[in-house]
Each structure stands twice: as structure tokens, then as C-alpha cells.
Amino acid sequence: MSRTDTLQHPAAPATPPPAAPQQLRSIAASATDAVKAYGRGDAAVHALDGVTVAFERGRFTAIMGPSGSGKSTLMQTVAGLDTLTSGSVSIGDVELSTLSDKELTRLRRDRIGFIFQAFNLVPTLTAEENILLPLDLAGRKPDREWFESIVDTVGLGSRLGHRPAELSGGQQQRVAVARALVSRPEIVFGDEPTGNLDSRSGSEILAFLRNAVHQLGQTVVMVTHDPVAAAYADRVVFLADGHIVDEMSDPTSDRVLDRMKRFGR
Template sequence: MTITTEPTTETSTFAPPQTGAPAAGFAASATDAVKTYGRGDAAVHALDGVTVGFERNRFTAIMGPSGSGKSTLMQAVAGLDTLTSGSVAIGGVELSSLNDKQLTRMRRDKIGFIFQSFNLVPTLTARENILLPLDLAGRKVDRDWLDHVVSTVGMGERLRHRPTELSGGQQQRVAVARALVSRPEIVFGDEPTGNLDSRAGAEVLSFLRTAVRELDQTVVMVTHDPIAASYADRIVFLADGRIVDEMLSPTPDSVLDRMKRFEY
């Protein structure tokens, strides 16, 4: 891994907060997060003391070379993996303070997930897939909110179709709606446009952008794509398990320029 040291551009606000806790009021945060695989000389530090906060009602992208720790960070903050040391919190609640049942409820009620592979149930219609989290939780449907979410992602006329009858972009729109329907504290996307062509990917990213702007949602997305990252309000760059840079109001060109400092 090589990181150059030329001065950052005006879009960077990076000041490495590698110790202490992030300020209060974040939708999610990690404090001194360490994730180590193996022991002794074979130990690999996927996360090496990361402290970061994800602000409410903002769209944040996480970028970095392969093996930089970006997916590990997202999985830890989303409660899908545990840390070796340090802490993560959702809505001010430290996940380490929860038992397995409480953590499952937290993931179900407070967190939305969008995966690269869509993860739709093939035997269910689009509408049934969208409502699946509420059905599993035994929660009533807020029909006004459902209509609003479906309208936002543009799937109102395809709700009776099964996944095999939908394009990849339409399937991912259904996945976005499913992530939003329970009004989660935060939505995590793991390369959500990785299996889509550029047009479908742009549509899904526009929907995520709209969800932040119009539905007051908070989105954190892992991506390697500078165009996808440019839809975010903020980009956090990782390398070797540490935050090494940050960018606000990114554009595709500014992201590409910043990526030249790393060996991708």
C-alpha cells in the first residue's frame, strides 16, 4: 500500500480522530474499533483503531483499496460482526451492551440493508418482498409510508411482479424500498450497484440520494466506484485498517483524483 503525501484539495476536511469518541448525535459510530484476524506473526488488523461517526440524514460512502477494511467497518457498525476491541453504537446505543435477542431486534427494527446480490425471495411478489421485514417483526404496515416509499423508488406499477419478472435495476429498487419501509435509524449498502449496468446503477443511487433528501434517511455505502461515491455527501477513505482521508461534496473527477494517492 502506497499513500502519497501531497497536500489535500479544498474538498478534504480530514483530521484523523483515531482516539476518543465521536461527537454525540450520530446515527451510527465506531470508537477505537479494532478487528484482528489470527494471532502472533500471522495476525491481520482489518481495523486498526478506527473512530468515525455517521451523521443523521446524510449519505456517506466508504472507499478504499481491496483489504483496506471498508467492508469490515460497515459490517461491524451494522452489527453483523463483532470487534476485537473498541465499540460501535446505533442511535447512541452501544451494540456490545445488547444480548443476542436485543441485537437481533436492533438489526431488524433500526437498521436497513441493501446488498449487491439483491437478496429477494423469488417466490414473493415485489410488494411482499418489500413488506417482509415488517411481517417478520409482526408490525403493522403504515400504508401512507409504504405508498411514499414505493413512489420514491418508482415501483408502483410493478408490485405484483416476482423478482424473475423484474430487471436487475428494478430488483434493487425493491431491495431499497424493503430497507426503507421499516423507517430504520440507518441504511447500509454493500456495493449496492455492483451487479447493475451504469443506467440502472444511476437510478438506484438517485433513489438513495432522494431517500436522504426527502425521507430524512441516513445512508452508509461501501463502494469502489468513484461515480457511485459522487452521489454521497461525504466520503471516508480507508487504507490498512485506518481512516486516511475524507472528502465532502465529492464529484467523480475529485474522487478519481483522490484515488490516485492509493494503490487500487
């Protein structure tokens, strides 16, 4: 399996339907005055330094910035994988700091989907078993119609009986994407989800996420360093030194690349 740091020549993202008016959109997740500091006093390093941002339902948002900008920290704290030093994060109208460890685990399991650069599949399980694993752990029966719709959309119908070692990298990431969607989460977070894929496989995964937003009403928040990947999003949020420094709607790869070049000046 080859790897590329920047996707090359992907299929053009599908043209989105007209967006709902801003005032009609509800918020899937948000951060308010979010601070994440490591260390204390003068030696403290602020990965996030007073970030306030909201992610709307039914939208695809990319988070970008140079290394050390805080983009992965923002995603991890909003997703409940890490805690803030101060400020607050919410999924819908639930503030995460008000939850016990058990309640937070349940919320992540039932309301959030995760896609990471590493596929994180269980090697002894088949593709179908890996996809259904979150439901099995929650003791829930799958909606077979929904499951079949996802499997058909990601093109895994003929590979469900195969174990990860028998699948290509792109197919393994499709399994991971299907697993993230099978529980119908309110929001899906992706941390460099195409970082370990070749350009063709990466573009296929991004196109599927784009279609999940358009056709299934899914909410997706993705951290990426790649302007081509960000062009699949409805909106790009730019971070630098722990601050949000810019936003862009209806991005193109050229516009995103031009904005990213300014970080180096």
C-alpha cells in the first residue's frame, strides 16, 4: 500500500444542495472559551487558547492549521476524548463536563462516530463484524436496512466476510467509516482519515463522507493538513497557535492552499 502526504487528482466533490438558512441550522457540537494547557506557570504551553467555535448539523467542516496549531486537540476535546483546562464543550445541548465517566463513555458510544488515520480494526473479526462491533458492545440490534445502505454506499458488499488482513488499506478504511456510521451518530469526527491511504483510496473515502453529509444528513468534522481533502468540506476553520484565525465557506483546494501558505510568512 502506498502512502501520499497530499491527495492527487481526486474526483471532484459533488455539488452540494442549497444550504439551509443559518438561523434554521442547529448545533451538533461546540466549544466555548476552550483552553487546553500543558504545564504550569511561565512554562505552560497552550494548545488551545480561548477557542470558541460551533459545528452545525448536516455540514462537513474541516479543521486546518500548521503543526502545533491545536487542530487535533480541538477535535479531541470537543469529541470528549480529552478534557479542557478551562472553558466548555458540548455535544448538542449536553455539556461534557457535567457528565460522569460512565455517562461520557455512553455518550461517545451512542452519539459520536470516530474515524482515525489508523484503521483500528480488530484483526480476528470479519469486515461485517468490525462494522457492527459498536452495536454489539452496546447490546443493540442493527438496523439491517441502514446497515445495508451504508455497506452499499461504501462498496463493501462482496468483502463483508473478509478479515482486515485480506483487505486493502482503502477497503479497511471503508470498514472504519462504515463502523463510525452504523450507530447513526449525531456527529462523526475524523482525525486525518485519509493520511494512510494512496490518492485514489483517499479520494473515495472523502467522496463517501461528502455523500454521507448530502444524502444521509450526517455531520462530519475532519482534521486534515491537505488542501485537496479540505475542498470536500462545506467550511474550513483555520487554527494557529491555539487560536482560530480564519474561516472559509465553500472552499476550493487552491483557496485553502493560498491561505495555508500565509502561515509560513
